Each structure stands twice: as C-alpha cells, then as structure tokens.
Amino acid sequence: MSLARTFTLSGTATAVIAALMVVAPQPGVAADPPFRTRPVTLTPRNQDVGAFVREFFSAAGLTVNVDARVTGKINGRFSGAPAQVWNQVSRAFNLVAYYDGSVVTVYSADQVESRTVSVPAGRAPELAAGVADAGLADSTNRVRPTGEATILATGVPRFLDQVQQLAAAAPSRSLPGMGGIGPNTAQIAPAAAPGPSYIEPYELRVFYLRYVRADDTKLVAGGRELTVPGVGTSLSRIMGDGSAVAGSISASYGGRTLRQSAQRLGGRGLNSIAPDANQTPQLTPYDDEYLGLPPSAPVPVVSAREPSPQGGPRIAIDPSLNAVIVRDRPENMPAYEGLVRALDIAPQIVELEATIIDLNIEKLRDLGIDWRIRSQGFNALFGGDILRRSGNPNTDTSRFGAPNEGLSLSGVIGANREFIGRISALERRGAAKIVSRPQIVTLSNIEAVFDRTRTFYVRIAGDRQVDLFNVTAGTVLRVNPHVLIDNGQPRIRMVVGVEDGTLLNQEVDDIPVVERASVNTQAMINEGEGLLLGGLTVNAQFDAESKIPLLGDIPVLGELFKTRNRNRQQTERLFLITPRIIRLDQLQQGGAVAALPAAGAGEVTARLPTGNPLTPPVLKDKKGTP
Numbered sequence: 001m002s003l004a005r006t007f008t009l010s011g012t013a014t015a016v017i018a019a020l021m022v023v024a025p026q027p028g029v030a031a032d033p034p035f036r037t038r039p040v041t042l043t044p045r046n047q048d049v050g051a052f053v054r055e056f057f058s059a060a061g062l063t064v065n066v067d068a069r070v071t072g073k074i075n076g077r078f079s080g081a082p083a084q085v086w087n088q089v090s091r092a093f094n095l096v097a098y099y100d101g102s103v104v105t106v107y108s109a110d111q112v113e114s115r116t117v118s119v120p121a122g123r124a125p126e127l128a129a130g131v132a133d134a135g136l137a138d139s140t141n142r143v144r145p146t147g148e149a150t151i152l153a154t155g156v157p158r159f160l161d162q163v164q165q166l167a168a169a170a171p172s173r174s175l176p177g178m179g180g181i182g183p184n185t186a187q188i189a190p191a192a193a194p195g196p197s198y199i200e201p202y203e204l205r206v207f208y209l210r211y212v213r214a215d216d217t218k219l220v221a222g223g224r225e226l227t228v229p230g231v232g233t234s235l236s237r238i239m240g241d242g243s244a245v246a247g248s249i250s251a252s253y254g255g256r257t258l259r260q261s262a263q264r265l266g267g268r269g270l271n272s273i274a275p276d277a278n279q280t281p282q283l284t285p286y287d288d289e290y291l292g293l294p295p296s297a298p299v300p301v302v303s304a305r306e307p308s309p310q311g312g313p314r315i316a317i318d319p320s321l322n323a324v325i326v327r328d329r330p331e332n333m334p335a336y337e338g339l340v341r342a343l344d345i346a347p348q349i350v351e352l353e354a355t356i357i358d359l360n361i362e363k364l365r366d367l368g369i370d371w372r373i374r375s376q377g378f379n380a381l382f383g384g385d386i387l388r389r390s391g392n393p394n395t396d397t398s399r400f401g402a403p404n405e406g407l408s409l410s411g412v413i414g415a416n417r418e419f420i421g422r423i424s425a426l427e428r429r430g431a432a433k434i435v436s437r438p439q440i441v442t443l444s445n446i447e448a449v450f451d452r453t454r455t456f457y458v459r460i461a462g463d464r465q466v467d468l469f470n471v472t473a474g475t476v477l478r479v480n481p482h483v484l485i486d487n488g489q490p491r492i493r494m495v496v497g498v499e500d501g502t503l504l505n506q507e508v509d510d511i512p513v514v515e516r517a518s519v520n521t522q523a524m525i526n527e528g529e530g531l532l533l534g535g536l537t538v539n540a541q542f543d544a545e546s547k548i549p550l551l552g553d554i555p556v557l558g559e560l561f562k563t564r565n566r567n568r569q570q571t572e573r574l575f576l577i578t579p580r581i582i583r584l585d586q587l588q589q590g591g592a593v594a595a596l597p598a599a600g601a602g603e604v605t606a607r608l609p610t611g612n613p614l615t616p617p618v619l620k621d622k623k624g625t626p
Helices: 011-023 049-059 082-093 124-133 157-169 231-238 330-343 361-367 416-428 557-561 584-589
Strands: 040-042 064-066 078-080 095-099 104-108 113-118 142-145 150-155 188-190 203-208 217-221 224-228 254-257 314-318 323-328 349-360 371-375 378-382 410-413 432-436 439-443 448-461 466-486 489-508 511-526 530-547 562-582 602-607
Touching (some): 049 064, 049 082, 124 142, 203 330, 231 330, 361 562, 439 448, 439 466, 489 562
Antiparallel strands (some): 095 104, 113 150, 217 224, 314 323, 349 439, 371 378, 410 530, 448 466, 466 489, 489 511, 530 562
C-alpha cells in the first residue's frame, strides 16, 4: 500500500530549496558519511593520522579531504565495519567528519566554531528551515535564527561556507514577485567560539604525596622490565579523560622481556621472530581477563593527540615535588581528595630472606641418612625411600616424589631455625651446601628480584651488520609479597617465580647449551613461617682416569696399569623463602609494635578567576595563609 502526500510551498520556500540544490550537490544525504557494510582491516604502525584517514576512507569507497590541522600518530589493528572503525578513531583523536553529498571533509574538533550571518530581512526562519530540510545539519553542524535578519551557524568550516552561500543566494522580500533570485550581500561577523561552560569557574589543586609516587616507576631487573603506575596515571584513568599524563614514564603496564640484542649494533635479529609466551606482557588491572570478565573485542592502541587545553579536567604531575596537579570543577575536588587519601597510605615493608640450598643426593645415600621433617602437617624426607612402604602406593598422597629419585616438595615450614640448623649439620658432613642467603627489603605488592647469573655474548654475523646476542644462565628469584590481616593475624600472600639455568658441556654451533628449569607458584603463609620449594634436579657425570707413569702408556698392556672412575652426581636445589613484616614503628621506637598510622595528603588549592584569564591565581594552604 502506498501513500501519496501533497505539499504546498510558497515562493520563498521554493527559492530557498532551489538555492540549496545549487549549493549542495546531493541534498538529503549530507549528515553522516554513507559507509558500506563490508568490513575493512587496517594495521597502521606509527602512521600519521591524516594518511591513515585517507587510506581508511579509500578502503570504504569514499572521497575524503583531510584538513591540515589533523595531526598525530596512530598504532594498532582496526578491523570491522567502517562505521565502527571510524567511531573509534574519531573519539580517540577528536575528529569530525562532514559529508556534503560528494566529498567527506575531516576536521579536528577544535575547528568547530560559530558565525553570525546576515540575511535579507525576514528570511532567517526560512533559511534555517531550508538547511534542516536539505539534510545539511546534524548534531555538530546546526543553525538557528537569532533575529529577523540574522542567523547563528555553528559547525565545521565547510558547513559554515555553505550556509554563507545560501544566505547570499536568498531572495529579498523587497523584490517584486517574491520569487526572484536577486541576491543580497550577506554581512558575516565572526563570533567568539563559545568555550565549554562546564569548566568555568574551575579550580586548581596540588596534592603533595607522602608515601606513593606521583609518576610512573620503571623497574629493570633480571632481563625484564616492569612499569608500576603512579597516582597521576590512576587519577587520569578514573577521573580524567584518559589522555596521557604530563611527566609519566609509560602508558603500558605489566612486565615484558627486554630484547637480547645490543641495539647499538643494529639489533634486528629478533624483529622477524614472534614473541614467546614469556615475552607477552602481563595482564594489567584494566584488562577484562584480569577482572574475570569475558574477553571483549580488541581495542586498538592509539597515541591520542593532545586535546584542546580548554575542555575537560586536566591532571599533571610534578616529579620533583612528588605532587599531582588537578584542574577541574570545584564540586569534583572532594572526589579527588578522597581518592588521593585512599591511595597515599603508609607502605608495608617486607623483608625477604631467600636461602638457596644444594643437596647431594648421592652423598646422602652414602651416609645412609633417612631424615624426615615434620611441621604442622608438612612432611619431607631426605635420602632413603620417599614413598612409604605401608598402604596402597596408588592412593597414598603423603609421598612427595618417586622412590630414590631425589626430592620434589613444596610446603610451609614453621621452625626455620631448626631447619637451617639441620642443613648446617648436613653441610659439615658434605651432604648439603648453602649456596646463597640473600636478604631483600621491598614493599607490599612490589616485586623483589634476586638475580645471580652469568652472561656471555655471541656474535651473529649478518649481511650488512653484526649483532651481539646475550646468553644468560644462573638463578633468578622473583617474589611479590602482599600483606593482609586475616582475623587479626597478619598473613603474607606471595607470588613466587624461580628460574634456574645451567651451562652444559654440550654445544650447538660452538654455542654452549643452557638447561633451564622454572617454578611458578603462589602461597599464603602466616608471619614467621617460610615457604620451601624443591624439585629442581641437576645431574652431572665426572670421568676420572689414573695410571702408572710410563707403564700406563704401553699399548694394550697399559690397560692393566690404569684405573678409571665414573662418578654420577645428582644435586637437588631447594629454595626457602622467609618473609618478615617490618613495621615503621619498630624502626622508630626500638621494636615497639603498633598499628601503622593513617596517611593523609597535603594539598594546596587555587581558584582561578573567570573574568580575566591572565590574572595569576593566589595559592593558599588549608589554613588560608598565602
């Protein structure tokens, strides 16, 4: 069923529509670019935004003109419907696209301005209605009459030029017939762009931090780089607009493996190799998988262009003062103050003592030692049979390894001194050796790294350059402690990663082979207890030959005067990690135990005037003293 509609147009409306048909190539389609439904896939790598926009609209089948003020760099992978991809890019870089029916013109958002356009007397309402009927207006580009002979046009430069042309082509009421095309000269008076009223008046506040860092901290140890976000970055992500914070080190968090080639010699040997599993960054607190949520669509990583200094809240940091500077509306400042106070708390200091022990299993067997440790349900056996002879071996869960194959255990030991004392007794008999006992002091939730490795460099010759790749072997221990209070009892949750590497006598292309073993686990223990990790086995064989001089060198008969010994040594490496909570009150009062004091952040407030923006603000503290 079809419906027929009849419209009656006056001579004035007909003239306005006719002028619109002359100015706008295809009226009625000039709101949003007509994207196709076929998906596009683009992968820019440090590409200019202008070049990327041209490539994107070309893939979408549209002609585009990019303004020179569109700047910035973009990285990431964009895949999906063109409308969705453009929505992501335009939001990230504050871009505005205007389609006049044939060409898409892309502007920066700060190029949107307002103009007051003079039209013939009495033509303002008809002109505004004609622009809306032609489809030239949208949420960004719009006109409204401000009088009988003036209209206020707001939008991008291309839209304003079209409105100016329409105003110049509009007929005057003084002309006979009222349907002529006699144009009048339009007087255009540019008006000041209305600034965002939601930041006027605004306020500056400086928060001086006591315990935590305002800027990001970069830690490099053990061949890995870890970035810890500061308070400035946290405030920007939660309260700000998500733009980069002035003074921050990096915008990516988590750990990553450093490249193994020397960059000053080229370092391109690893560029063509995909990263291993241990080279991927850890989950950040802003990832969906970290929060336990279902994974969402991948969000491209872009380098956002610095927005206009007039819109939205602004957060900056001063590393020299360890302070965060916030500019926002006065009613939002209590939220900043509460958030800073919650983040700037006294740290909990943890001392980590790691004891690395090597047990000679063959020596233990020669000594006939059958030694078992029992502590609060923990049960471990050194030497002898580790499996109990009683019970069903298929269902007996008390075993810690296979019989006569060394040690494989993980448990909590409460009596650390007794354990170390027994190890020292074995050390005197040559059955055990304490390799190292490092002590590290760190903060709660900050990873501590003990690195005892050897590194040598291998020269790799290429076509035009030579690279140096480092080969590392040794022991790397990573511990991230977290202090918590459970029913009034302090407990420590630890994330432990152990990597033990050894250089073997075998070689491949004249490069020694490195054997690595790693353990990654988590545990929660009470204060004063220790975590024991084991199961890292090293097997070594030694061939020795002794002979009688001269007689041992006689062919065939010399074998009677030779003695050969082949020794097989099996070493088990244990890691005993003992955390201790160090309270600040103990350091200041000579061991007195007390609760950690609550922390507060000092702050300075400055209310900026709205009348004269050049007037310097007066900084006052909480007491009102300048």
